[in-house]
Each structure stands twice: as C-alpha cells, then as structure tokens.
Amino acid sequence: MCSRVLFIILMIVSTNVLADGIVVDKVYHPYVLPNEREFEWRLMSRQTDDNSLIGQRIAYGQSISETVMVEGYLIGEKTETDDFGLQAYEVEVRWMMTEQGELWADWGMLFEVEKKHNANDWEVTTGIIFEKEFGKASLTMNLFGIYEWGENLQEEFETEFRLKYRYRWLPQIQPAIEIYTGEGYFGIGPAFMGIQRFDGQKQLKWEAGFISELSNSGKDHSLRVAFEYEF
Amino acid sequence: MPKYIYFHCLLFISLFFMSQNIWAKTIEFHLILENHVFIPSELKIPAYKKVKLIIHNKDNTAEEFDSFDLNREKVLFPNKKTTIFIGPLSSGQYEYFGEYNPGSARGVIIAEVINVN
Numbered sequence: 001m002c003s004r005v006l007f008i009i010l011m012i013v014s015t016n017v018l019a020d021g022i023v024v025d026k027v028y029h030p031y032v033l034p035n036e037r038e039f040e041w042r043l044m045s046r047q048t049d050d051n052s053l054i055g056q057r058i059a060y061g062q063s064i065s066e067t068v069m070v071e072g073y074l075i076g077e078k079t080e081t082d083d084f085g086l087q088a089y090e091v092e093v094r095w096m097m098t099e100q101g102e103l104w105a106d107w108g109m110l111f112e113v114e115k116k117h118n119a120n121d122w123e124v125t126t127g128i129i130f131e132k133e134f135g136k137a138s139l140t141m142n143l144f145g146i147y148e149w150g151e152n153l154q155e156e157f158e159t160e161f162r163l164k165y166r167y168r169w170l171p172q173i174q175p176a177i178e179i180y181t182g183e184g185y186f187g188i189g190p191a192f193m194g195i196q197r198f199d200g201q202k203q204l205k206w207e208a209g210f211i212s213e214l215s216n217s218g219k220d221h222s223l224r225v226a227f228e229y230e231f
Numbered sequence: 232m233p234k235y236i237y238f239h240c241l242l243f244i245s246l247f248f249m250s251q252n253i254w255a256k257t258i259e260f261h262l263i264l265e266n267h268v269f270i271p272s273e274l275k276i277p278a279y280k281k282v283k284l285i286i287h288n289k290d291n292t293a294e295e296f297d298s299f300d301l302n303r304e305k306v307l308f309p310n311k312k313t314t315i316f317i318g319p320l321s322s323g324q325y326e327y328f329g330e331y332n333p334g335s336a337r338g339v340i341i342a343e344v345i346n347v348n
Contacts, residue, residue, distance in 0.1 A: 034306050035293075066306075100303065101281070101316030105246060128243050133302060135321065143243050171299045200331050201295060 023185045024211045024222040027140050027164040027178060030108025030129040032096040035201070036063040040071070042226040049218040054078040059092075067096040075114070090114040094129075105132040110144065121150030127160075140164045144182075158183055164191065171195050178209050187211040187222060202231045257283045257316070264307060265289040267332040278322045278342040284315045294336060298327035301340065318342070 024044060040059040046052065054077065061071030071092045078084035090112055097107040108129035115122055127144030142162040149155040160182030168174050172194040180187045191209030198204070205228040213220035260282055263270045267290060276282045288294055288307040296305045296315060307313045307329075317325075320342040329336025 031304075033295075033304060099314070099316060100305075101318075130243065130246060138302070141243075143240070168299065168302060197297075197330070 023160055023162075023180045023182045024187055024209070024224055025162075025180075026207070026224070026226060027162045028094065028108070028110055028129050028142050029140055030094075030096050030098075030106050030131050031100055032063050032067055032069045032094060032108075034063055034066045036069065036230060037061070038071075038228050038230045040226065040228045042224070044222060044224045046220070046222045048220045051080050053080070054084065055087075056084075057090075061092075069094045069096075086117045088114050088116050101133070105130055107131075110142070116150065116152070119150065119152055121148070121153045123148045136168045138164075138166050138168065140166070166193065171197075176209075178211060180211060184215075185213060186215045187213045187220075189222075191224075202229075204229050257281050259283045259285060262286045262338070263289060264294055264329070264336065267294070267329065267335045269327075269329070269336055269338040272338045273341060274338065275341045275343060276318070276320070277345045279319045279344070281316060281318045282320075284317055284340075285312055286315065287312045292331070294332065295330040296327060297330045298325060300325035301327060303327075 024046070026042065038061045040057070040061065042055075042057040042059075044055040056076045057073050059071050059073040061069055063069045071094070073090040073092065074086060075088040075090060076084055077087040093111045095109045095111075097109060100106050110125065110127050110129055112125040113122070114125070123146060125144050125146045127142060130141045130143075132139045140163070142160075144160045144162075146158045146160065147156075148158075160180070163179040164176050166174050166176035174193045176191040176193065178189060178191045189209055189211035191207065191211075193205065193207040195203055195205045207224070207226040209222075209224045211222040211224070213222075258277065258280060260274060260276055262274060262284060264286060269286075286296065286307055288309055288311060291309050293309055294307040296303065296307055296313075298304075301317050301320075303315055303317060305313060305315050317340070320340075322343055323341075325340040325342065327338055327340065
C-alpha cells in the first residue's frame with residue numbers, strides 16, 4: 001500500500017512545472033455534510049528575498065443539500081505596492097461526488113468564481129478533488145484548472161496541483177506533508193491539522209503549514225493558517 | 232498547453248477508473264438507534280474487509296454518527312436508514328458516538344479475524 005502511495009507521489013513530483021503566482025492555499029477534502037454551516041478564516045504569508053505578501057480570507061459556508069456546499073469569501077491582500085485591503089470576492093461550490101468509503105477512493109469537484117474588487121477582472125476555477133484512506137493515513141489530491149481574464153489581466157489558463165498526506169494521530173494533532181505546484185512554483189513542507197469538538201455539531205478545525213519553494217535557490221517560504229468553526 | 236497538464240489529467244482519470252472497481256459483495260451489518268442508544272453497542276465485523284453499515288434511526292430527531300477512529304462523520308436523519316461504508320480495518324476496537332447525545336449514543340466496532348471453520 002505504501003509503495004502505491006509513494007509511486008503516485010513520485011509520478012507527480014517528477015513532472016515539470018511552470019509556475020508564477022501564489023499557489024499555497026489549502027488542500028480541499030471532498031466531503032460534505034448536510035446541515036453544515038461554517039465560518040472560515042485563512043491566512044497566507046509568503047516571503048522571498050525581496051518581497052513579502054500577505055493574504056487573508058474570511059468566509060461563510062453552508063451545505064445546500066446532502067452533497068453540495070456553497071461558500072462565499074472576502075479576500076484581502078497586502079502586496080509589494082499596496083497596503084492591506086479588500087482585493088476580491090469569491091463564490092465557491094464543492095460537490096461530494098461519491099459516498100465516503102464506498103469506492104476505492106473518494107471524489108469531489110470544486111467550482112469557484114472570483115471577481116476583483118473595483119475592477120472588471122475575473123477568475124474561474126474548476127477541478128477534481130481526490131481522497132484515499134490507507135489505514136490511519138489519508139492521501140488527498142486536488143487538480144485545478146484556472147482561467148483568468150479582464151481589463152487588467154492577461155487572458156490565461158493555468159493549472160494547480162495540491163497534495164496532502166496526513167496521519168490521523170490524534171483528533172487535535174494530525175501531522176501531514178503538503179505539496180503545491182503551479183504557476184512556476186513547486187513547494188513542499190510540513191503541515192498539521194486538528195479538530196476540537198464542542199456540543200452537537202459545533203466544532204473548531206485548524207490547519208497550518210510551512211511550505212518552502214524548491215525550484216529557486218533564493219528564499220521563498222510560505223506560511224498558511226486556517227480556522228473553521230462549524231455549527 | 233504544457234505536457235505536465237496532460238500528465239496530471241491522465242493520472243486523475245486513471246485513479247477515477249481505479250475507483251470504479253466497486254467491491255462487489257460488501258458484507259452488510261445493521262445497527263439501530265433508539266432512544267438515543269445504539270443497539271447493539273458492540274458490533275463485531277471481519278477485519279480486512281469492507282463493510283456496509285446500515286443504521287436505522289428510530290428516533291424522531293436527527294443524530295450525527297461521529298468516529299475519529301473510523302474516520303467517518305454522517306448525519307442520521309430521523310426515522311430513516313443511513314448507510315456508512317467502513318474499512319477495510321485492521322484488527323482492533325473502533326469507537327463511535329452520536330454528536331447530539333454523546334452520553335448515551337455510544338458504541339464500538341470490533342474488527343477481528345474470523346475463522347470460517
């Protein structure tokens with residue numbers, strides 16, 4: 001079983017990538033629960049030798065059926081030239097395509113539409129979410145196609161690939177390794193996620209990761225943190 | 232379009248078709264949730280086999296089946312049967328509980344190697 005996982009990872013890592021933007025974000029899981037509602041906050045900080053970038057997202061999400069979750073985001077960024085401020089809005093739909101555990105692996109799909117604040121710039125993302133359980137470990141992979149266009153954007157199509165291999169050690173501490181590729185970027189690093197349950201459906205989930213870019217010789221580190229409160 | 236895009240697409244398509252290899256004869260086991268209690272509270276299943284667990288919630292309120300051990304979370308709608316696929320599990324005990332009534336709605340799945348003789 002481990003050799004199969006290693007094979008999949010090596011196949012992906014060994015491919016060439018062309019990258020150019022912020023790729024480190026979140027590895028999506030395919031699962032949706034009915035009656036699920038959540039607030040989410042994400043932070044992404046990227047530091048290179050001559051630049052730093054901070055992105056934050058706040059979101060509210062709700063499942064609208066047993067298999068579909070809709071989430072709306074406000075996206076803020078601080079770039080080299082701009083102070084932190086609202087940059088974009090996004091609507092995301094996640095669809096759980098298969099029942100967890102029924103097939104050899106679990107599948108989902110993601111659809112996102114993002115519009116830049118005060119500009120007629122758009123980005124549409126769609127892709128596949130895959131998860132396979134190996135005992136107490138889980139392999140999660142995302143493959144996304146991204147199309148951007150608008151008055152300030154060069155029309156282009158990009159792809160991003162994300163991978164997480166997680167060990168379910170304790171509910172609060174589940175160590176993982178994450179890989180992000182896309183837009184000329186290849187990053188890998190340690191991560192963890194955890195969950196704390198409260199009464200009923202109330203629970204707090206957290207994730208953090210420290211991803212280092214490997215294809216450049218200079219400094220290029222990304223820290224990502226996310227909290228989700230489900231109720 | 233760069234070559235690696237085709238490669239990633241091919242990889243995901245291959246994995247998707249591997250997923251279609253449905254376990255033809257999944258063994259079924261049944262649990263009942265009544266008065267916020269799972270019956271039986273201990274359920275023995277064969278180790279290293281995928282199992283279809285059918286839970287009949289006879290209560291008039293919803294419950295949420297939750298198990299970190301089994302890596303499953305599922306809403307049990309009132310007066311309905313819900314299917315949860317679990318395993319293949321190695322030998323051992325796997326605890327679960329109902330999120331709305333964790334004091335009474337608790338149980339354990341025991342996966343063990345069953346000698347057919």
